[in-house]
Amino acid sequence: MMKKIKLRFDNTLTRLAGFQLGQKIYKEQVSSNWDGSELAIQFPERIEKVATSFVQGFFSDLVNEIGYDRIRNDIKIEASSDKLVSEIWDRLY
Amino acid sequence: MPLPKTKRLKPRKRRYKFESNDDIFNGSTIRHIIKFIREIHSEGKEIHFILNCKRIADKLAYITFECLCYYLIVECKHEIQITWSPSCEIWSDGITLSALRYLTKSAAENNYELFLKRFLFDIYDKHFRRIIKADSETSRASVIYQDLNSFLKGLNLEKDFIEDASEVVVELLNNSIEHAQSDCLIDVDVSQPYQLSVGDVVCGGKEYFSINIVVLNFSDKLLGDDLKERINTEEHHIERYLEVTTVWNKHIKFFNNKYKENHFWMLASMQNKVSGQISKGQSGGTGSAVLIKSLQKQSFEDKCYVLSGKYILFYIKELLGEEEDYWWGFNDENDFVDNSPSERVLNQCNIYFPGTAYNLCFIAERKIYDEKNQTKI
Numbered sequence: 001m002m003k004k005i006k007l008r009f010d011n012t013l014t015r016l017a018g019f020q021l022g023q024k025i026y027k028e029q030v031s032s033n034w035d036g037s038e039l040a041i042q043f044p045e046r047i048e049k050v051a052t053s054f055v056q057g058f059f060s061d062l063v064n065e066i067g068y069d070r071i072r073n074d075i076k077i078e079a080s081s082d083k084l085v086s087e088i089w090d091r092l093y
Numbered sequence: 094m095p096l097p098k099t100k101r102l103k104p105r106k107r108r109y110k111f112e113s114n115d116d117i118f119n120g121s122t123i124r125h126i127i128k129f130i131r132e133i134h135s136e137g138k139e140i141h142f143i144l145n146c147k148r149i150a151d152k153l154a155y156i157t158f159e160c161l162c163y164y165l166i167v168e169c170k171h172e173i174q175i176t177w178s179p180s181c182e183i184w185s186d187g188i189t190l191s192a193l194r195y196l197t198k199s200a201a202e203n204n205y206e207l208f209l210k211r212f213l214f215d216i217y218d219k220h221f222r223r224i225i226k227a228d229s230e231t232s233r234a235s236v237i238y239q240d241l242n243s244f245l246k247g248l249n250l251e252k253d254f255i256e257d258a259s260e261v262v263v264e265l266l267n268n269s270i271e272h273a274q275s276d277c278l279i280d281v282d283v284s285q286p287y288q289l290s291v292g293d294v295v296c297g298g299k300e301y302f303s304i305n306i307v308v309l310n311f312s313d314k315l316l317g318d319d320l321k322e323r324i325n326t327e328e329h330h331i332e333r334y335l336e337v338t339t340v341w342n343k344h345i346k347f348f349n350n351k352y353k354e355n356h357f358w359m360l361a362s363m364q365n366k367v368s369g370q371i372s373k374g375q376s377g378g379t380g381s382a383v384l385i386k387s388l389q390k391q392s393f394e395d396k397c398y399v400l401s402g403k404y405i406l407f408y409i410k411e412l413l414g415e416e417e418d419y420w421w422g423f424n425d426e427n428d429f430v431d432n433s434p435s436e437r438v439l440n441q442c443n444i445y446f447p448g449t450a451y452n453l454c455f456i457a458e459r460k461i462y463d464e465k466n467q468t469k470i
Binding site: 009049 | 231232233234235236237238239242256260263264267270271
């Protein structure tokens with residue numbers, strides 16, 4: 001069964017940027033709650049844009065541990081729009 | 094007979110005067126100003142800058158001068174007066190909203206409080222200025238991303254342009270904080286409308302505006318230093334960095350008076366999936382080039398370069414190439430691996446800039462709306 005993690009951010013944030021912030025969010029909210037099975041990561045509805053630096057920071061540990069292909073296969077991203085989901089994946093590469 | 098009364102007078106501050114007759118206020122002028130400043134060995138003086146320039150080279154030129162004035166006022170406790178009247182041009186239109194406007198009265202009358210306030214933070218009319226501390230919270234870049242996006246939305250610009258401009262600024266900010274680990278200055282201005290002219294003849298009825306961006310930091314680390322250290326000290330198993338090492342070995346034979354080693358490391362650090370930070374492993378390297386190229390495609394004309402130390406790299410749209418192999422060529426061959434960068438992208442500066450500064454200026458056609466029927470003309 002796919003595990004879902006809903007990411008939490010400061011209520012005032014509608015855009016995300018920064019490698020360090022991405023790493024921090026992953027470490028605090030995903031890493032300790034995930035057992036390596038299939039995973040859905042949900043960004044809050046109010047998040048409109050996610051910059052490349054955040055995406056790369058968020059996935060940096062995973063890229064080093066399991067590589068891009070497994071990330072793409074095992075992780076699903078949910079966000080306020082399909083366009084944003086697509087942008088997040090594009091920014092990972 | 095009683096002695097006449099005397100009054101103890103406040104000692105007058107020693108006044109220094111710097112005068113320049115350079116037609117264009119540029120790196121050469123700044124070099125002379127820096128040399129002049131070095132000759133003042135004590136604090137608390139009056140300095141009068143008389144600059145007889147007709148125009149300012151670009152945004153980075155006057156922003157650098159602003160930083161020098163900030164240093165003179167805050168660190169050296171000097172009082173400053175600037176006498177100048179350069180013409181407004183599209184690349185340097187933001188000078189009218191610069192904090193320097195508070196230093197144009199006499200040294201004693203100038204409003205230093207306002208100068209310092211506007212130097213550190215401004216959001217007025219078409220001008221956005223922030224100083225971001227290196228030790229800011231991790232969410233600071235996100236807040237700047239939002240603030241800048243909101244600011245640009247209020248200026249009737251194309252939506253895609255706004256998105257790309259705000260993202261490129263915040264990614265350069267992120268690079269500054271992470272790599273240089275120093276405070277970062279962001280300045281964005283949108284110009285008044287201009288018409289295209291050849292000599293004194295106005296061409297057509299179209300109007301143009303520019304969005305002018307400077308992102309800079311002062312640091313011991315120059316652009317590319319981290320990557321050079323990483324390549325030279327770390328054993329690599331990551332393919333991307335093995336490739337950089339291979340490219341480096343090929344490019345050594347290209348170095349000459351124009352193409353210097355520092356240029357190579359600057360170019361390499363701009364490539365996708367290349368980062369100077371060991372902690373980033375395989376990821377990292379947001380590739381400022383892709384964001385800048387996107388803005389260039391939406392612009393009529395642009396002037397984009399990065400200055401670090403003495404070395405300048407120009408982002409020339411037709412030479413950037415495509416990122417099919419995730420390498421930005423910076424040459425006619427669209428090939429970073431086997432060919433040297435074009436000499437057109439390489440330059441050196443009159444001054445040593447202690448850090449990294451991006452000067453990104455884009456000119457676009459101004460869309461005019463008919464108020465009755467909301468039609469774009």
